[in-house]
Amino acid sequence: xxxEDSTSVxxxxxTVFNKNSSDFVFIDALTDIENSLLYDNPDIEMTLExxxxxxxxxxxxxxxxxxxxxxxxxGASMTNNTLNSKINFRFKEGVVMW
Numbered sequence: 636x637x638x639e640d641s642t643s644v645x646x647x648x649x650t651v652f653n654k655n656s657s658d659f660v661f662i663d664a665l666t667d668i669e670n671s672l673l674y675d676n677p678d679i680e681m682t683l684e685x686x687x688x689x690x691x692x693x694x695x696x697x698x699x700x701x702x703x704x705x706x707x708x709x710g711a712s713m714t715n716n717t718l719n720s721k722i723n724f725r726f727k728e729g730v731v732m733w
Contacts, residue, residue, distance in 0.1 A: 636718040653693040659726040661691040673721040678711035
């Protein structure tokens with residue numbers, strides 16, 4: 636991801652398919668910012684649209700499409716406009732029980 640200026644926003648649409656015979660619930664998107672292993676620019680934040688932790692369920696043989704949004708954190712100085720990252724989207728088998 637390259638953000639041109641402090642107001643730039645980059646969006647990526649992600650589609651996943653559940654080929655299992657069970658429901659799966661979205662539990663997290665891991666980037667490991669602290670160790671810079673998967674996300675190398677802490678001035679850029681990642682948010683998700685169209686998916687919620689412990690709420691969004693993908694049923695068997697269904698597709699789920701959501702959006703990953705990258706932008707500068709409020710008040711961040713633009714010293715580095717490049718983000719190299721890997722994101723692990725984690726799902727677990729089962730449904731949310733309230």
